[in-house]
Amino acid sequence: MKIGELAQRSGCKVETVRFYEREGLLEAPERNDNGYRNYSDYHLVQLNFIRHCRLLEMGLPDVRILRSLQSKSELACDEINHLIDGKIEHVKQQIEALHLLGQQLQLLRDTCNSATSVGECKILRNLKLAAEGRDCSCHPHSEAD
Amino acid sequence: MKIGELAQRSGCKVETVRFYEREGLLEAPERNDNGYRNYSDYHLVQLNFIRHCRLLEMGLPDVRILRSLQSKSELACDEINHLIDGKIEHVKQQIEALHLLGQQLQLLRDTCNSATSVGECKILRNLKLAAEGRDCSCHPHSEAD
DNA sequence: AAACAGCCTGTACCTACTACAGGGTCAAGA
DNA sequence: TCTTGACCCTGTAGTAGGTACAGGCTGTTT
Incomplete structure (x- = not known):
């Protein structure tokens, strides 16, 4: 899906999606031949995770921490x-x-x-x-x- | 008094005082020959007014409005x-x-x-x-x- | 062919300050 | 007299979490 659809489905703005990518919070997707970003459902889940954390008033650094902890499942919680x-x-x-x-x-x-x-x-x-x-x-x- | 004393007596930082002046919230004082700002008690009262409003979580535009209303005492409150x-x-x-x-x-x-x-x-x-x-x-x- | 929506990058703006950099001024001590 | 240190000056950049353009492609429809 293109960025507009992703933004709409996650309930945030297109600029915000690009902002999260710049900040390294959201993985950069593949690009189509025309240079458009091409997102998968996986990205939607990632973005929803971020938005959910933000709804809980966590700062971006905290979200970053949580995301990195997700991949290190051997650490104590x-x-x-x-x-x-x-x-x-x-x-x-x-x-x-x-x-x-x-x-x-x-x-x-x-x-x-x-x-x-x-x-x-x-x-x-x-x-x-x-x-x-x-x-x-x-x-x-x-x-x- | 110099800016350091004003800041200390009003409980804010020197940079904040200069910031308020730049923003047009605090009247610019006279300058000494060396270029230092020279404040009077009048400025202290002004600054305290601003800080008090800020403690009440008013934004700077609101403070600006209140200050301008002070001089137009014929208007309804x-x-x-x-x-x-x-x-x-x-x-x-x-x-x-x-x-x-x-x-x-x-x-x-x-x-x-x-x-x-x-x-x-x-x-x-x-x-x-x-x-x-x-x-x-x-x-x-x-x-x- | 032209219009319009949507995408791209890059930059500036928002609040209310805060934090320098780089330089001048002044008073006290050696 | 020299030096040290505290204070002052201007100007600019940074903070959080985006938002809002400018200027320019791309893609679809008419």
């Missing part, structure tokens, strides 16, 4: 478990940070009771107070970041 | 409320997506009972099954993404 555990931990931290951020934004939002003018807008006022080092409603206690 | 509401909604969606991702990773992780070899590793097996279009434990129902 501790490495894989460790990789997944790291991802899980990271996701947890992200969720926590976003919860906090959501609260801060909500606090900020609640300070404004709409329909007033910017001159009176407590949101901007708050942001400005924060900038001047004073208390704001979204970051009540000074952040040690 | 609906625009600001709308901006913040958009952020809050976005954060909520992100949290939801991350929750789902965490579950998927955990499911994947649970399929591997450690200490086995990669050849038997169910994680890789699962990812491969998914790539072949069959059911995997992390994405049980085909994803319409």
